[in-house]
Amino acid sequence: MHATLRAVAALGSLRDCPVFTALEAALAAASSVAFRVVHYSVQHDHVHLILEATDREALLSGLRGLAIRTARAVNPAAKRHGRVWADRYHLRELRTPREVRAALVYVLQNWRKTVRGAENLDPCATGYWFDGWRGPRPRWSLPPPDEAPPVRAARTWLLTTGWRRRGLIVFNEQPRLAGA
Secondary structure: OOOOOOOEEHHHOOOOHHHHHHHHHHHHHHOOOOOEEEEEEEEEOOEEEEEEEEEHHHHHHHHHHHHHHHHHHHHHHHOOOOOOOOOOOEEEOOOHHHHHHHHHHHEEEEEEEEEEEOOOOOEEEOHHOOOOEEOOOHHHOOOOOOOOOOOOOOHHHHHOOOHHHOEEEOOOOOOOHHHH
C-alpha cells in the first residue's frame, strides 16, 4: 500500500527538527508482526508511506495506531496540542510490479519535485536503507554506520522481488508528474 497522511496547516513543517526526529522515532516504532512501515518520506506538510499488512484489518488497525502514535510524538516536539493530521489518510493499493516501482520512486525521490536542485538522498526519507539503487552506492548514499533502520524489511513478493523486474532505481530518478 501507498499511504499519505496530510498535516494540519497550523503545524508548520514536519521536516524541522525536533519535529522530524520525534516523527521518525514514532514511525520506527509503528511496525508490528502484522503491519510494517517499509519506507517513508516526510515532506513539509505530509508523509508518504509504503506499507505492508497481513490483511485489511491489520492495515486499518496499524494505520490508526500509526496516526495516533505519530500525533502523540509530534505535538510535544512542536510545543503544541490538538490535531496533527488534517484527515484520516489516503490509501492506494499497489497491485503490480510497475505500480510498486513507481510508488518507491515517488516516495524515496519525492523531494526532487519540491526542492529545486535537490541532490543526493532526501535526509527525511528512508533512501539510505533502500537496497534497490542501480549501480555502486556512493559513500553519501550509505546509512549512518551505527544507526538501526527506522523501517522494517519488506516480506511480500511485490516489494522484495517483483518491482525489480521493472529495473532498479537510479539515484537521480524523478517521480513522474500526475498525468505524465
